[in-house]
Amino acid sequence: MDVVDGLQGRDIPVVLAPSWNALTKILETRRSEIENHPQQTFQYGSTDRHKLDVFYPDQAAVSPDKPVPVLFFIYGGGFTSGDRKLAPPYDLAYTNVGVFFAKRGILTVIPDYRLFPKATYPGPVEDVHDALAWVLANPSTITASPASTLPASAPLNNLFVLSQSAGTTHTVSLFLSPSLLPLDSPVRAATRGLIPSGGTYVVDITKPIPLPPGVVDGYYGSLEAARKHLPLQLLADAPDELVQGLPEMFVLKSEKEPAFIDESNEVFVEALEGRLGRKVRYEVMKRHNHVSPHVALLTGEGEEWAEDVVVWIKARA
Numbered sequence: 001m002d003v004v005d006g007l008q009g010r011d012i013p014v015v016l017a018p019s020w021n022a023l024t025k026i027l028e029t030r031r032s033e034i035e036n037h038p039q040q041t042f043q044y045g046s047t048d049r050h051k052l053d054v055f056y057p058d059q060a061a062v063s064p065d066k067p068v069p070v071l072f073f074i075y076g077g078g079f080t081s082g083d084r085k086l087a088p089p090y091d092l093a094y095t096n097v098g099v100f101f102a103k104r105g106i107l108t109v110i111p112d113y114r115l116f117p118k119a120t121y122p123g124p125v126e127d128v129h130d131a132l133a134w135v136l137a138n139p140s141t142i143t144a145s146p147a148s149t150l151p152a153s154a155p156l157n158n159l160f161v162l163s164q165s166a167g168t169t170h171t172v173s174l175f176l177s178p179s180l181l182p183l184d185s186p187v188r189a190a191t192r193g194l195i196p197s198g199g200t201y202v203v204d205i206t207k208p209i210p211l212p213p214g215v216v217d218g219y220y221g222s223l224e225a226a227r228k229h230l231p232l233q234l235l236a237d238a239p240d241e242l243v244q245g246l247p248e249m250f251v252l253k254s255e256k257e258p259a260f261i262d263e264s265n266e267v268f269v270e271a272l273e274g275r276l277g278r279k280v281r282y283e284v285m286k287r288h289n290h291v292s293p294h295v296a297l298l299t300g301e302g303e304e305w306a307e308d309v310v311v312w313i314k315a316r317a
Contacts, residue, residue, distance in 0.1 A: 004287045004302035010258045012210070012290050019292045020090055026299040027092040034092050034298065037099045038147040044111065044134035045127065049119075052111035052131050053084050054142055055098030056149040061105030067158045068150060069192075069317035070135060072109045073097050073294070074128055076165025076198070078211055079219050080117075084110045093295045097162075100297035104310045107142075107156065109135055113170065116219045121229055125170045125180055132159060132187045158317045159191045162309065164294055168199030169231065176234035178242055188245070192316045195309055197252035198261055198290050201268035202232035210260060232268055235275060243275045250281045250312050252305060254288040261290060283308070 003026065007019045027034065038056040062068055075082045075094055086093055094110055101108040113119075113127035135142065139156040142148065163171040171194065174181050181188055203216060203226055220226035227233060235243070249272070253265045269282050285293045285305040296302045 055102040074163040074167030162195040168196040256289040
């Protein structure tokens, strides 16, 4: 039995520490490789939560006749936690995501965003937009870095967004909100694909919400406002032009998701396919629980889903 197979359970508080402890122990054996990969931090906004890390692609993995894909990773954390640079002993987590995809020829960006209670809706969603917009508007700043492996003139206008948990809620909400991301937005035009994973697309306000009391209603202003602004309702309210113009989606969920997330994904994908009039790629990350897929990258444990994402991105860049 491998490490990922051993991460049993669906309850997030129960599996969180065991999953991260087991996987970061393996990442520790690759610390030097991860830390020494070419990377640079940039400021994309006005606060300490408006920074992003760029992981430069291995030159040998870049296709010389194609644009370099740019992949953003928007982490989760239940609206209240998360950092692109976590404290030890978890400080290699998320950095491993950047290095994994960069080693496969994809420039990877991991931004921070503001968290509840210091920020409420739509603040973190706006931060996701601002990070995307900053990279799109500043390619020469990124390629001029001493850490850069790219030519100074390399275009960085083929954007993809991989997101997890609350990061998925923020990202999908952005692309379904014409008020936050207008139809003529340069960000919308440059985004080739969305890879949302483990998302909460709807909340049943008649049932207990599996987050600390006050988070959902505090972040959105009320439970009724949450229902209105979560992705499932945004999808229902979106004009046809927006829905038909959405970036292509590759939706992911873990095999061992909590029931409310599992059900949320099923309902959202069914609704999305109904609005689009076609099937959406929708796959299960085998053996994984809600928190393990992204921390597992570079461990050799349960990376198959990410290799599929690499192929999917490169076919669309």
